[in-house]
Amino acid sequence: MIWGFLAYGMWGLFPAFFPLLKPAGPLEILSHRFLWTFVFMGLVLAVVGNLGKLRKITKLEWLLVTAAAIVISVNWGVYVYAVNSGKVADAALGYFINPLVSVLLGVIVLRESLRPLQKISVGLAAAAVIIMTIMLGTPPWIPLLLAVSFGLYGLLKKRITLSPQISLMAETMVLAPVGVGYILWLQSQGSNTFVQDGPSHAVLLMLAGVVTALPLLCFARAAHALTLTSLGMIQYITPMLQMLWAVFVTKEYIEPGRWVGFVIIWVALAIFIADLLLRTRAARAGKRERAAAQSASAQAAD
Numbered sequence: 001m002i003w004g005f006l007a008y009g010m011w012g013l014f015p016a017f018f019p020l021l022k023p024a025g026p027l028e029i030l031s032h033r034f035l036w037t038f039v040f041m042g043l044v045l046a047v048v049g050n051l052g053k054l055r056k057i058t059k060l061e062w063l064l065v066t067a068a069a070i071v072i073s074v075n076w077g078v079y080v081y082a083v084n085s086g087k088v089a090d091a092a093l094g095y096f097i098n099p100l101v102s103v104l105l106g107v108i109v110l111r112e113s114l115r116p117l118q119k120i121s122v123g124l125a126a127a128a129v130i131i132m133t134i135m136l137g138t139p140p141w142i143p144l145l146l147a148v149s150f151g152l153y154g155l156l157k158k159r160i161t162l163s164p165q166i167s168l169m170a171e172t173m174v175l176a177p178v179g180v181g182y183i184l185w186l187q188s189q190g191s192n193t194f195v196q197d198g199p200s201h202a203v204l205l206m207l208a209g210v211v212t213a214l215p216l217l218c219f220a221r222a223a224h225a226l227t228l229t230s231l232g233m234i235q236y237i238t239p240m241l242q243m244l245w246a247v248f249v250t251k252e253y254i255e256p257g258r259w260v261g262f263v264i265i266w267v268a269l270a271i272f273i274a275d276l277l278l279r280t281r282a283a284r285a286g287k288r289e290r291a292a293a294q295s296a297s298a299q300a301a302d
Helices: 002-012 014-021 026-048 051-056 059-084 088-110 116-136 141-159 164-188 198-225 228-234 237-249 256-301
Strands: none
Touching: 002 014, 002 198, 002 228, 002 237, 014 026, 014 059, 014 198, 014 237, 026 051, 026 059, 026 164, 026 198, 051 164, 059 088, 059 141, 059 164, 088 116, 088 141, 088 237, 088 256, 116 256, 164 198
8 A cells, every 4th residue: 555655646746846847848858757767767677687578578569568658658748738837737637537538448449348337437527528628618638638648558558468667668768769869959959958957957857757767666566466446546646636736736727617527527436436346345245155155065065
């Protein structure tokens, strides 16, 4: 549980970190996340002696890793833009929607069936998006991009059999050259804040890699030790912390249309969680009944 709380807690506090990286723009910050996450993960794997495992990655796994890298780069970029543009509440909404998007992707891609309460949850989420689009005059692009990109990332990660550390290293191997290329282009344009805004700014940009990798490593540790139900329950720490930051720290103005959307999404999530708990309870009850039946059969045989 500690590793899970650390992971989701760090993600929830991201809105406090990324504004510190200004005046770097979102694309420059994203490029440094690519580069320094790659450097940090390289050091981690070198210390634990796992760098050699990168040579064993197959062509199919590289294709999946590349797709995952592209999708997560979209997620990272949109998130940095949202936080540094004063739209933390939109970022929080994206991660509230994310579990419902993951369920929908499971239905569309993996042909999974929805239980009745899940259908209600997904339907309410869709209604919330439609209502916000009507009331705000435009679809909530930031929440939708964050939710869909992270949902697709999770879907791809289910197909990748590599360990989380090797997978993250491989993803950043794909992204790091893109980041270096953009940083070099900024340098040629005379707008590279990494070398122009002092050593403290440079150090903060380098720390973006550590800040990116640490919660992912904590999450990987938690995922091995916790049930999916437990992970599902504590994942809402992240958007709740982000929402509290938007309301009480940055004093972000949230339009009535967004509040309506938030309330509907929260209702949808409450139904989703209730369904998860009921299913877990039923599974445990069934397991106890099977164990009791086996015990009774064994006694009768004796």
